[in-house]
Amino acid sequence: MSVPPRAGGTTDPDAWEHRTLPILAAGSVEVPFLIQGHQELIERDTIWDEHSHPVHELLWNERGASSATVGSRIWTITPTLGLWMPAGTLHSGAMTAGTWFRSAFFAIRSTTTIADTPVPVEITPLLRLLLARLGEPGLADPSRAATETLVLDVLTPSRHELSVHLPTAALVRPIVDAVRADPGDGRGLADWAGELRVSPRTLTRAFCAETGSGFARWVATVRAQHAVALLAGGWTVEDVAEQVGYRSASAFGAAFRRTVGLTPGAFRAA
Template structure:
């Protein structure tokens, strides 16, 4: 399948040539697409109408879906990717806005109210006073989500082989003890390294990687049983329990949203 790479400039935070408070953009990507590292002079809210995409800031990898978006502050270097057929949306916030929810990237739940307000701003016939009122409501309801589909990638020489294999094949069944034996170190050494580099345990890190892959496959229309097998769970029920612990939703609920 054709893969397209897009390059965008690296721009510092600052006023834009055409002032706006909130401006929307959307696109259905025809091919698997990668965006090289770039930054915007304005804040950006990334979310999807259909499918899943990723955004990368340093060693942090977020999955963006119709349920969870990502707030990207002005001037933040980031890259991204989306598979063919993804319908992604972006809302650009003029810099500075009257309110910024965070100075660092954070997940944002795309609630029905927030979605409705953002879609309303896409109406070209919306009167000026209505637009101003809707923009004010968007700024008022924007808030960080308590949940996010985030994986912090370990970068040390010790953990890099594990990260590369699991990211490529989330169904890999090797345990922490298996990896420690293969790398010639103790399980305690691997445990300490994972906690230090990712802020979580090996098991939770693997569960997060599996959840990210599962979200992408569910977004492409895979059934729950096939996704469960692909990402390494022995049954759909075990997969559903793990998915819910990570995302707060059942696989079926996520597909419906």
């Protein structure tokens, strides 16, 4: 299980609080709702062990950043970028103390699902407003039904995402471990090829085969995930840029915007 980085804390999963939820197949439990919300302010670094829900789930944060892992893929979740988790999908999650997370559960009968695999969802002001309205006490039909219909109308996949595949091949495992432990590691493809005594082309093929992207893009995504967690934790843009291996805040900002779709400053403001 992967855990988000944090200032002054530990990334050792064994030091975190673990929560256990059941593994349930899609549609295995009848629910009395179409869309139902949940929220919690996390007081301790927390890991949710692998589980699955009988209904669809939309995850996002009101404050902070968190992660969800599906197989070998790790997704970062923020206040502006949520994650659609289809019913029955086995996943785990991690959140650092201080994260205010939100979720909305969608009964299978309420939608044919926006995707049958996890996909990022842009948490727009309108979507946030509609989901908040569904959480208002005493909201009754027909207002609830109309709001639920609007939620389903505006709920669409985002063209941006923050996810990374973790290659498992023995050849690239030293790189994966080193970069994830220290995203500021400045070694490039040629450096690693020399250390591992293979050609740069061999490393490129290995990364592409398992992740669908080359080494440089994979490193940039790992750095962006790390940067999001630090920015959400209150770090300055300049300090984050240095921490994740960029020579200047402007270079970091350009790379961050290509991956996340927002500048670091806009992300912090959001």
